[in-house]
Amino acid sequence: MRVLMFGWEFPPHIAGGLGTACYGIVKGLAYNGVETLFVMPSASGDEDGSVAKIISASDVPVDSFSHSVDEFLDKVRFVRIGSNMIPYVDPGEFHEMVESERRLQQESFTKHIGQKYRFSGRYGSNLMEEVARYAMVGGTIAMEHRDEFDVIHAHDWLTYLAGIAAKELTGKPLVVHVHATSFDRGTEDQIDTRVFDIEKRGMMEADCVVTVSDLTRGIVINKYGIDPAKVVTVHNAVDFSGRENLQVDRGIRDKIVTFLGRITFQKGPEYFIEAAAKVLKRTSGVRFVMAGSGDMMNRCIRHVARLGISDRFHFTGFLRGMEVQKMFAMSDVYVMPSVSEPFGISPLEAMRSNVPSIISFQSGAAEVLKYAFKVDFWDVDAIADCIYALLTYPALSAFAVKQGYDEVNRLKWNAATAKLKHIYESVVSSKGVQ
Amino acid sequence: MKKSICMYFQVHQPTRLRQYRFFDIGKDSHYYDGFADRTILRRVADRCYLPMNELLLDLIQRYKGAFKVAFSITGSVMEQFDRYAPEVIDGFRRLAATGAVEFLGETYYHSLASLAHPGEFRHQVEKHAKLMEDTFGRRPVTFRNTELIYSDGIGKLVYDLGFKTMLTEGARHILGWKSPDYVYCDAAQPKLKLLLRNYSLSDDIAFRFSDKGWKDWPLTGEKYLSWLKATEGDVINLFMDYETFGEHQRASTGILDFMRYLPGVILEDGSFEFLTPAQVARKHKAIASLQVQDPVSWADEERDVTAWLGNELQQEAYNKLYDQAEKLALVGDPILWNEFGHLQESDHLYYMCTKFFSDGEVHKYFNPYPSPYEAFINYMNVLSDFIIRIDDAVALKRET
Numbered sequence: 001m002r003v004l005m006f007g008w009e010f011p012p013h014i015a016g017g018l019g020t021a022c023y024g025i026v027k028g029l030a031y032n033g034v035e036t037l038f039v040m041p042s043a044s045g046d047e048d049g050s051v052a053k054i055i056s057a058s059d060v061p062v063d064s065f066s067h068s069v070d071e072f073l074d075k076v077r078f079v080r081i082g083s084n085m086i087p088y089v090d091p092g093e094f095h096e097m098v099e100s101e102r103r104l105q106q107e108s109f110t111k112h113i114g115q116k117y118r119f120s121g122r123y124g125s126n127l128m129e130e131v132a133r134y135a136m137v138g139g140t141i142a143m144e145h146r147d148e149f150d151v152i153h154a155h156d157w158l159t160y161l162a163g164i165a166a167k168e169l170t171g172k173p174l175v176v177h178v179h180a181t182s183f184d185r186g187t188e189d190q191i192d193t194r195v196f197d198i199e200k201r202g203m204m205e206a207d208c209v210v211t212v213s214d215l216t217r218g219i220v221i222n223k224y225g226i227d228p229a230k231v232v233t234v235h236n237a238v239d240f241s242g243r244e245n246l247q248v249d250r251g252i253r254d255k256i257v258t259f260l261g262r263i264t265f266q267k268g269p270e271y272f273i274e275a276a277a278k279v280l281k282r283t284s285g286v287r288f289v290m291a292g293s294g295d296m297m298n299r300c301i302r303h304v305a306r307l308g309i310s311d312r313f314h315f316t317g318f319l320r321g322m323e324v325q326k327m328f329a330m331s332d333v334y335v336m337p338s339v340s341e342p343f344g345i346s347p348l349e350a351m352r353s354n355v356p357s358i359i360s361f362q363s364g365a366a367e368v369l370k371y372a373f374k375v376d377f378w379d380v381d382a383i384a385d386c387i388y389a390l391l392t393y394p395a396l397s398a399f400a401v402k403q404g405y406d407e408v409n410r411l412k413w414n415a416a417t418a419k420l421k422h423i424y425e426s427v428v429s430s431k432g433v434q
Numbered sequence: 435m436k437k438s439i440c441m442y443f444q445v446h447q448p449t450r451l452r453q454y455r456f457f458d459i460g461k462d463s464h465y466y467d468g469f470a471d472r473t474i475l476r477r478v479a480d481r482c483y484l485p486m487n488e489l490l491l492d493l494i495q496r497y498k499g500a501f502k503v504a505f506s507i508t509g510s511v512m513e514q515f516d517r518y519a520p521e522v523i524d525g526f527r528r529l530a531a532t533g534a535v536e537f538l539g540e541t542y543y544h545s546l547a548s549l550a551h552p553g554e555f556r557h558q559v560e561k562h563a564k565l566m567e568d569t570f571g572r573r574p575v576t577f578r579n580t581e582l583i584y585s586d587g588i589g590k591l592v593y594d595l596g597f598k599t600m601l602t603e604g605a606r607h608i609l610g611w612k613s614p615d616y617v618y619c620d621a622a623q624p625k626l627k628l629l630l631r632n633y634s635l636s637d638d639i640a641f642r643f644s645d646k647g648w649k650d651w652p653l654t655g656e657k658y659l660s661w662l663k664a665t666e667g668d669v670i671n672l673f674m675d676y677e678t679f680g681e682h683q684r685a686s687t688g689i690l691d692f693m694r695y696l697p698g699v700i701l702e703d704g705s706f707e708f709l710t711p712a713q714v715a716r717k718h719k720a721i722a723s724l725q726v727q728d729p730v731s732w733a734d735e736e737r738d739v740t741a742w743l744g745n746e747l748q749q750e751a752y753n754k755l756y757d758q759a760e761k762l763a764l765v766g767d768p769i770l771w772n773e774f775g776h777l778q779e780s781d782h783l784y785y786m787c788t789k790f791f792s793d794g795e796v797h798k799y800f801n802p803y804p805s806p807y808e809a810f811i812n813y814m815n816v817l818s819d820f821i822i823r824i825d826d827a828v829a830l831k832r833e834t
Binding site: 250251252253289291297298301302306312314323326 | 457461462745750753805814821
């Protein structure tokens with residue numbers, strides 16, 4: 001089995017969790033005997049090429065493989081992004097607009113034939129343009145390598161258009177992998193509709209949609225209206241190979257309870273603060289740390305100041321590199337009160353660092369972790385209860401540490417990717433799952 | 435009778451905190467950014483303190499003592515002078531020797547102790563008075579509180595400490611129709627005389643001097659004299675930061691030349707005399723008493739204490755800091771007292787101010803932090819470490 005995989009980033013240069021997950025998947029697939037051609041917008045050359053052949057889209061010129069531009073555009077039906085919307089046009093005007101759009105698209109595509117596009121591969125302001133260009137180049141790459149793969153696999157909406165282009169041009173089956181949805185990034189009334197459209201189109205055109213949790217599977221089925229028969233959950237795993245737990249000299253004698261992640265609405269930081277205030281009313285000898293940054297950070301700082309607990313509640317700002325490990329090593333309890341979390345890898349990291357974790361039922365990780373403490377994100381009393389218990393009853397925390405450590409070490413990509421391989425086989429043989 | 439002109443200059447530099455991270459708490463108890471302090475102090479010394487000390491000494495000598503000024507120099511900046519620019523202190527000593535310069539009393543650490551903790555306030559005023567006496571040979575008799583903060587309650591504290599004169603802001607909301615250009619007295623302590631800053635004429639020099647959009651730009655000595663002459667009353671109090679001359683307003687704006695020229699223009703006119711605050715209080719009777727229930731200050735449009743205690747971040751930091759006073763008294767460790775003092779500098783709270791819209795520009799100018807939130811986090815991290823040290827010391831004390 002051979003797969004053409006579209007990703008956005010790959011270690012060592014990663015900005016989010018997607019790159020790490022892709023690495024784990026590619027490694028796991030190799031273990032299961034699947035060969036991977038991994039395409040990314042901009043590779044730096046120091047990626048681990050032993051597990052997959054890495055193709056950098058920045059090195060590939062858009063090619064005139066089709067007989068004409070028209071034919072190509074006809075097949076791929078690009079969504080041209082960045083055009084302005086104009087309300088209230090009559091049908092004549094509308095036709096005129098669509099035609100001029102089409103001409104523009106042809107022009108811009110013709111212009112790009114034979115040219116390389118330097119992708120930033122980041123999450124910047126011209127992300128939409130990069131996504132569209134990535135699709136063009138993705139199509140070219142798929143055609144160049146058409147005899148070297150059996151199935152196409154695209155990770156998250158950034159790469160869906162490339163996946164679709166590859167499928168349209170080669171006729172090979174497409175698997176899209178949903179690591180997060182628009183509903184995990186914004187509240188329901190403020191999702192980015194352009195992103196939503198790309199997500200939905202990717203899921204519709206895919207032969208199989210893989211989700212990282214049943215929670216996300218539910219969102220894909222209910223919010224995007226995808227046929228449940230082709231949506232399959234493959235839970236994330238985590239690759240701890242070659243990692244030693246850090247020993248740190250902690251300057252503080254107090255127990256430390258940690259929140260680590262982006263400080264945004266979806267992560268539920270304010271529930272953590274409320275729970276902290278409740279715990280601090282009952283016990284001393286504990287400090288709370290909110291590590292990370294995000295658009296809710298200033299609001300959280302004010303919230304903590306208003307509650308009058310700033311001498312026991314600390315903010316670290318964004319943590320870089322080893323500081324994350326250091327923070328886990330200093331922690332006694334980890335809390336992830338996410339309002340909506342497709343999976344959530346951080347409690348696994350915490351448990352691997354011997355830190356017992358409290359996570360919300362509203363996270364995908366809750367589906368696989370038996371030895372994490374689970375609460376509803378809004379249930380501040382329950383969060384406070386758990387924190388208090390873990391701080392006060394050594395037997396409980398010792399048990400949670402031991403069992404949690406063993407549990408996360410058992411969550412291997414090898415098993416998860418065996419499931420992926422099975423999905424590839426079924427889409428290749430029948431162009432449909434089960 | 436000649437009208438009096440009373441000039442007083444404030445000299446202060448904060449003890450800046452280094453970037454102090456959560457990971458430092460409990461491990462590293464060095465809080466200060468000595469490099470920033472030294473760099474800034476050297477810069478301001480070269481641009482302002484040294485040339486201005488020379489300039490004022492010249493003026494006093496040229497007019498044979500008819501030109502007089504007053505200074506209030508905080509303990510915090512004196513420590514920095516001592517460390518990084520001792521020649522500035524020599525300059526002040528030479529000024530003191532002329533007899534035409536008065537040095538005022540204030541809190542050693544430029545703190546808000548007058549609002550928070552009377553005991554700590556007395557301690558700091560005492561410490562500062564001793565420093566002034568040791569350095570310049572005279573114990574201060576006039577008091578200026580941090581940022582000219584004043585209220586009835588503070589007036590009593592200050593009077594009980596033996597001061598007969600106090601400086602504060604001629605804030606419109608305490609004066610109403612009254613003019614700042616007379617001597618007033620404290621409502622409860624009629625023997626405590628109050629000198630009020632004429633903020634309009636003071637800010638013409640301190641803020642507007644270099645503003646080319648100002649209708650009266652450029653400001654000349656003659657023009658300024660005409661405004662002084664148009665003012666009714668017994669005394670015109672011109673209170674401003676010493677750093678106005680050369681630092682806030684660069685030498686290139688002509689501010690130093692203006693200052694060199696102005697006293698001559700005023701003295702030649704013949705209708706004014708320069709007096710120090712103590713002399714003003716001796717010469718003029720108080721024409722009325724002032725009742726000030728809520729503290730006033732010279733800061734911002736509001737002229738109150740909201741620049742330091744206006745939001746929940748500032749109040750939290752302030753409360754948590756002064757909560758330590760009792761424990762510190764129990765321990766009595768001079769090193770911890772010293773840290774406590776430096777952490778009380780009002781500047782730390784000023785950096786957490788979120789009033790961005792009206793006076794934001796002034797706040798930004800003085801603020802080493804990119805945002806008030808970062809100022810708060812950094813300060814609280816330092817404070818957390820400090821509290822651990824105090825608690826350890828308390829525990830040790832109990833054991834022995």
